Amino acid sequence: MTAVVVIETVILLVLCVLVLGLLRSYATVLERLHRMDGGLDGDPVGSSVPAGGSHPTPGTARPLPFPTVNGVMAPPAVLPRDGVSDHDDWAPAHDVVGQGLAGDIISVRTVAVEHDTVILFLSSGCSGCAGFWEQLADRRGVAATGSTRLLVVTKSSDEESVGLLGALRPPGLDLIMSSSAWADYAVPGSPYVIVVDGPSGRVKGMGSGTSLSQVSGLMQQAYGDGASAPVLGPVNPGPGHRMSRSTTKPIVKPRSDTERETDVDTALLAAGIYPGHPSLYPTGSPSTTRPGAAR
C-alpha cells in the first residue's frame, strides 16, 4: 500500500512539473507575440499598437506613418518627446555605406539631402522578398521617381549570395550590400522597407509587406495626397509610366506598349538622342528640354 502511495506521489509531482513547464512556454510565446505586435516592454498587452493599425496610443506612442497589413510585422512605435516638433519624433536616419555586387565601394547619402529615400532591405534567399524582386525586375515595376530615391540594401557579401543577387538585380537598380546599414536601422528581417525624410534626416516610415506595390499602396494611403508622400512609380520614367502633372497618379500602359516604347527609347538614348534633341524637331524648336536643361 505504501509503495502505491509513493508511486502515485511521484507521478503527481512529475505531472506538476510538466504542467508548470507548459505554462511557462505558453507565457514565453505570448510575450513574443506581444512584442511582434509592436507592444512595448512593460506595457499591458492591450495598450500596444496592433499590426495593421496606425492609431496612436495616448501617452505612449505617436501614430505610425503607415500601417502594415494583417500578419505582417509592425514597426516599433516611436516615443514622443516634449517640446520638439513632429520631425524630431522620428528616429534618426543613417547614410548607407557598403559594397556593390562588383566589389565597388559605395556611399549613399540619405541624411541632409533634398530627396527622400525609400530603402528596401531585401535578401536573395528570403521567400518574402520574391514579390519585391519580381516587381523590381519587371519593366513596369515600381521604383522611386521624382524626388524620391529607391535603394535596395542587402547584407554584406559574407552573409549573402553575390551570384544570386547578381541574377536578381535588374539593370539600373541601386543595390548596396551593407550589414552595417541593417544594424544602423535595426532591421528585424527581410523584406523590410524604411522611408527616410531627406531634409530632416529622420525615418518617417517603416514596415513590411509582400510586394513593393503593396507597401507603396500603404504609404499612399497613410500620406494621402500630401506633397511629402514618397511616390513610387516606374523604373523607367519614360513612356510607359508618365506621371500625370495634375494628380501625380501614374498612367499605366499595357506591357507590350511599355516594352516597345522602352526599347525605342533605349536605342535613341544609346545613340545620344535625348528629349529635346534637334533631330526630333526638324521644323521648329522643341517644347520640352532634355534633363538638366531647365536652368
Place this chain on the structure above:
Amino acid sequence: MIAEPIIGGHGFSVTLPATWEGRIYQRPTPSAAFSPRNRAAPGSNLADAGAGWLGEQTRPVLHLGNFALPADRGDYGSGAVETMGPQNTFIAILEFGRECLGTALYASVGLPRVSPEGFDPNALQRRIPGQAGCQFFFTEQSRPMCLYVVLGSGIDAPALSAQVNMVLDRIRVAAG
C-alpha cells in the same frame, strides 16, 4: 553633427563632406564585345558581359557628387550628369595604364586644383545646356590619371569650383 563617411578602395580614399556621396569601382573585364546596336537590343544583359569593349583593360575609377549618383554611370559620368541641378557638381578621377607613365600628357605631377576660368561647356563629354566642365591629366603616386569635373551651372563656377577644390583636398591616392 553628422559623421563624415570615409570610403576607400582601389588605392583611393576620400572623406566625404556633407551631402557628397561617392563610389569607387573598377569595371569587370569585358567578356563580350558590344556595340550601340546590341547594347540597345531587347533582352541584352550587359551586366553579364561587362560594359566596355572586348580586350579592354579596366582601371579604378572614383566618382564623387553632391547629388544622388545613379547606379548606372559611364566612367565620365554619363547617366549622372543629366540628373544634375544647377548647384550640383560631379567629379571623376580615372586611372590609366602604366604605359602612360612618363608621357607628355601625364607630365603634370600631383592632383590638380580647378579654377573658375578653366571651366568651359566645350570641355564636356556631351554638352548639356548650362553645364561646364574641365579635364586635367596628371600623375599622382606614380599612377597616371585624369580628373574630369562637371559643374551644374557654368555661371556659378566661382562658388562651385571652390567646393570642388575642397573635396579634392580630401582625396588620398595610394602609391601605385
